[in-house]
Every structure is written in structure tokens, then in C-alpha cells.
Amino acid sequence: xxxxxxxxxxxxxxxxxxxxxxxxxxxxxxxxxxxxxxxxxxxxxxxxxxxxxxxxxxxxxxxxxxxxxxxxxxxxxxxxxxxxxxxxxxxxxxxxxxxxxxxxxxxxxxxxxxxxxxxxxxxxxxxxxxxxxxxxxxxxxxxxxxxxxxxxxxxxxxxxxxxxxxxxxxxxxxxxxxxxxxxxxxxxxxxxxxxxxxxxxxxxxxxxxxxxxxxxxxxxxxxxxxxxxxxxxxxxxxxxxxxxxxxxxxxxxxxxxxxxxxxxxxxxxxxxxxxxxxxxxxxxxxxxxxxxxxxxxxxxxxxxxxxxxxxxxxxxxxxxxxxxxxxxxxxxxxxxxxxxxxxxxxxxxxxxxxxxxxxxxxxxxxxxxxxxxxxxxxxxxxxxxxxxxxxxxxxxxxxxxxxxxxxxxxxxxxx
Numbered sequence: 001x002x003x004x005x006x007x008x009x010x011x012x013x014x015x016x017x018x019x020x021x022x023x024x025x026x027x028x029x030x031x032x033x034x035x036x037x038x039x040x041x042x043x044x045x046x047x048x049x050x051x052x053x054x055x056x057x058x059x060x061x062x063x064x065x066x067x068x069x070x071x072x073x074x075x076x077x078x079x080x081x082x083x084x085x086x087x088x089x090x091x092x093x094x095x096x097x098x099x100x101x102x103x104x105x106x107x108x109x110x111x112x113x114x115x116x117x118x119x120x121x122x123x124x125x126x127x128x129x130x131x132x133x134x135x136x137x138x139x140x141x142x143x144x145x146x147x148x149x150x151x152x153x154x155x156x157x158x159x160x161x162x163x164x165x166x167x168x169x170x171x172x173x174x175x176x177x178x179x180x181x182x183x184x185x186x187x188x189x190x191x192x193x194x195x196x197x198x199x200x201x202x203x204x205x206x207x208x209x210x211x212x213x214x215x216x217x218x219x220x221x222x223x224x225x226x227x228x229x230x231x232x233x234x235x236x237x238x239x240x241x242x243x244x245x246x247x248x249x250x251x252x253x254x255x256x257x258x259x260x261x262x263x264x265x266x267x268x269x270x271x272x273x274x275x276x277x278x279x280x281x282x283x284x285x286x287x288x289x290x291x292x293x294x295x296x297x298x299x300x301x302x303x304x305x306x307x308x309x310x311x312x313x314x315x316x317x318x319x320x321x322x323x324x325x326x327x328x329x330x331x332x333x334x335x336x337x338x339x340x341x342x343x344x345x346x347x348x349x350x351x352x353x354x355x356x357x358x359x360x361x362x363x364x365x366x367x368x369x370x371x372x373x374x375x376x377x378x379x380x381x382x383x384x385x386x387x388x389x390x391x392x393x394x395x396x397x398x399x400x401x402x403x404x405x406x407x408x409x410x411x412x413x414x415x
Contacts, residue, residue: 001087003097004032006329009078009088010104011035011063013043013315013400014304017322018102020068020402026330032072034090038063041132042395044315047164047351048388050129050138050262051171066400078105081276083297100329103285103302105273107160107313110266117263120229125260129168130160141260142172147185148259150176151234153224154192155266158284160305160313162199163348163360165264166190166207172260173214174353188214189256191222191236199312202368203350203360206377210352222254224263234258269306284308289364290341292325299332301325309344311364316347319399345369349387357383 006022008015011033019033045059067073076090087097109130111118120126125145127138142150150172154165169190177183190211197211197218198204211218219236226235234256240249268274274283278300285302286295289309294300303321305313321342328338344364351357356379361369370376 001095001097004072005030005098005333006032006100006102007088007096007098008033008102008104010106010304010306011037011067011073012040012104012106012304013395014106014318014322015102015104016040016066016068016400017318017402018104018303018325019071020400021322021326022329022402023068023070024402025326027070030072031070032074032096033067034074034076034078034088034096035063036075036077036091038075040066042392044161044349044395045392046129046132046135047167047171049135050127050142050168051175051351051354052139052142053354053388056132056136061396068402078272080272081278083277083294083300086299098299100299100333101297101301102325102329103273103278103300103306104304105270105306107158107267107305108270110268113266114224114263115226115235116229117227117265120227121263124229124232125258126227126229126263127261128263128265129164130264138168138262141262142175145172145176145182145186145260147182149187149189149257150260150262151189151191151256151258152262152264153222153234154190154194154264156193156223157199158313159264159267161348162312163350165192165262166197167351168262169216170210170214170352171354172262173216187217189217189219191219191224191234191256193221193223193239195220195241198350198360200360200362200366200368202362202366202377203348203358206358206379207350207352210379225253227261227263232258232261234261273306278302280308282308289344290324291328291338292321292340292342293328293332293338301329309342311342311344312346312348312362314346314348315395315399316361317345320345322399322402323404343369347371349383349391351384351387352379355381355384357387359383359386 042059048054080089152169173188221239222236269283280286324340324342327340331338348360
């Protein structure tokens with residue numbers, strides 16, 4: 001049986017960031033990454049692919065170029081976790097043991113939970129920026145839109161980047177309205193399963209104003225359950241808005257015709273995680289929300305989208321989590337108590353139009369924790385530049401290289 005001091009399952013944003021930081025702080029570590037993919041994508045850029053700002057290729061790098069020097073790359077996936085035996089089984093049947101385990105598998109996209117969607121996706125105006133294969137098709141759909149209903153959906157939480165489903169709605173709305181004749185015969189509908197436009201009240205207020213200003217038809221408590229491509233219909237289950245003591249009206253069904261339908265699929269922890277001893281009832285890895293350490297297996301940690309923490313699942317959250325996890329994991333290896341604590345930091349650059357972004361940064365308490373000495377609730381050109389230029393550069397050149405989180409160097413920052 002192969003053995004490594006630290007085994008990281010998943011070579012995406014979270015896994016690579018942890019590996020790089022561990023190697024930076026303790027170069028002698030015997031460290032391995034279990035990851036089958038040979039391409040790595042900057043997924044936060046896919047909204048911009050769907051809006052015609054980036055090409056898909058601009059978001060891609062070779063995985064081999066991102067594996068930190070001195071880290072073993074096992075080009076397989078995980079088939080089973082055996083935390084009682086401090087081991088995992090790979091997709092080829094290989095057993096690998098470890099002293100410490102980091103679970104960083106990300107989450108899965110559940111296209112098949114929406115009836116008719118797998119067959120409809122990628123043609124007939126049905127698109128999604130959450131699909132590597134179809135993000136570019138979103139831009140084709142926007143460019144080719146001839147009027148009617150442009151419908152954008154958001155499923156129940158948790159999902160990757162909760163702001164992304166509405167960002168593309170704002171961008172599409174602006175693109176459509178460049179042609180007054182087209183705008184006159186078009187309607188942009190944002191149908192979301194959530195009860196409001198955004199979960200953090202400080203940022204929800206300006207977003208409601210954006211929706212109002214643009215004239216977008218925002219429909220809340222709308223869960224997409226079926227796509228009917230032949231008749232171009234999207235079927236929603238509409239939850240009662242405010243049931244009293246559980247005795248509200250029953251959910252109803254609503255059918256909305258579409259000419260363009262951008263779908264954000266439901267998401268979940270990967271089956272191999274959800275069915276393992278590591279999972280909580282939610283299916284996500286059962287870790288302490290502050291230390292990122294497993295509640296039942298002390299030598300197991302989780303980071304990123306697969307971790308069962310009540311934070312917003314974004315790449316920025318990984319940047320906040322990685323230094324905490326690495327500090328606590330090294331302490332665990334040394335037999336010392338970990339002192340790192342994650343405050344729930346996440347960032348969602350809420351693109352409200354071409355050249356306009358609200359940089360929403362917040363913590364577990366849903367308090368704004370801005371990195372810039374500016375009112376974070378305002379739409380700004382400068383934050384558009386941060387989103388389109390600065391953050392991609394930081395991702396490839398700082399985050400995935402294990403650099404310190406820049407937030408700690410900003411004077412007067414609340415922590």
C-alpha cells in the first residue's frame with residue numbers, strides 16, 4: 001500500500017492552494033494530490049465567457065503546470081474513503097494510506113434532477129455558464145436573441161458562487177437593451193428558488209434597486225423542475241411565500257415560456273463523499289466551521305465547496321480558508337492544538353452590467369468586510385477591473401502558488 005504524510009483529494013482551486021501553501025511553509029513534507037483531470041479551469045471566469053468578455057481558453061491551464069514542485073500527482077479519482085484505517089481507495093483500486101487527509105473534491109452538478117434538462121442543454125436557447133462545454137453557448141444565445149422571454153434560474157442553496165445566476169441575467173439584459181427595438185419586445189425574468197435577491201441584507205438592498213432600475217421581472221421561491229424544449233417551456237414549483245405556522249398554501253406549478261433559458265443546476269456533494277463516513281447528514285464533509293477539522297476524525301480536514309460549513313461557496317472563501325486549514329493541519333501533525341480560525345469570509349463580485357460590479361465581501365455574521373476603503377454597496381467601474389483583471393491574476397499567480405492572503409495587509413481591515 002502506498003503511503004503519504006498528507007494526501008489531498010482533489011486538485012482544483014482548493015486542493016492546489018493547500019498543497020502550495022503546505023510546501024511553502026514546510027518543504028520537506030511528503031505530499032500527494034489525487035486528481036484525474038489534466039485541465040484546470042478558473043471557474044469564476046465562466047460568467048464572463050457567457051457574456052462574451054473572456055474566451056473559454058482564457059480560463060484554462062494545464063493541471064501539470066499547477067502541481068507544486070515536490071508534490072506527487074496521482075492521476076486518478078477517489079472511489080472510497082476509509083478514515084478508520086487512514087486510507088482511501090482510488091478509481092483503479094489502489095489503496096493509499098496517509099497521516100493526514102484533506103478533502104477538496106468540490107461539489108457535483110445535478111443536471112438530471114431537472115426533468116428534460118440533460119437532453120435540452122446546449123441547443124434551442126438552453127444554456128448554462130456552470131457547464132464548461134456550454135458556457136460559450138450562453139453568449140451565442142444572447143447574441144442570437146430575437147425577443148421574447150429570457151429566463152435565468154437559480155436553484156436552492158447550496159451552490160457554487162450564489163451570485164453567478166443573477167450576474168448573467170444583468171449582463172444579458174444590458175446586451176439585449178443595446179437595441180431599443182429588441183428591448184421593446186423582450187422580457188428578462190430572474191426566477192430563483194431563494195426568498196430574496198441575495199442572502200446578505202447589506203448587499204441585497206442595492207441589488208433590489210438594480211433589478212428595479214433594469215425592469216427585470218424577479219420571481220422568488222421559484223424552483224425549476226422541468227424543461228420542455230419542444231414547446232420552449234420552463235416548469236417551476238413555486239413555494240408559498242410566507243406560510244404561517246406551517247399552514248401556508250400548497251406549492252403551485254408555474255409554466256414560463258422561454259426563448260432563452262439560462263439554467264443553474266442544483267448541486268450536491270459528490271456521491272463518494274456523501275456516502276462515506278466523513279459526511280454529515282447534508283452529504284458534505286462534517287467539519288468544524290472555524291478550524292476546518294473533521295468533528296470525528298482528527299486527522300481529516302476539508303476545504304472549499306465540499307466542506308460542510310455555512311459559508312458562501314466561492315474561490316475567495318478558499319483563499320480565506322487555506323491559511324487556517326494549513327496552520328491547523330501542521331499543528332495536528334506536530335501533536336499541538338491548532339489555533340487557526342476561519343471567520344466565514346467570502347467574496348462575490350456581483351457584476352450588475354458591463355463595467356459595473358458590487359464587490360460583496362462578508363463573513364459568517366453576514367457583516368460586510370470590505371478590502372477597499374470604499375462603500376462596498378456601490379456599483380463601481382474599479383470593481384469591474386478587479387473582477388476582470390486583478391482577481392484572475394491573483395488566482396493564477398498568488399492563490400494557487402500558496403501566497404499569503406492579501407487581506408491581512410490592508411490597514412484597518414476588520415477581521
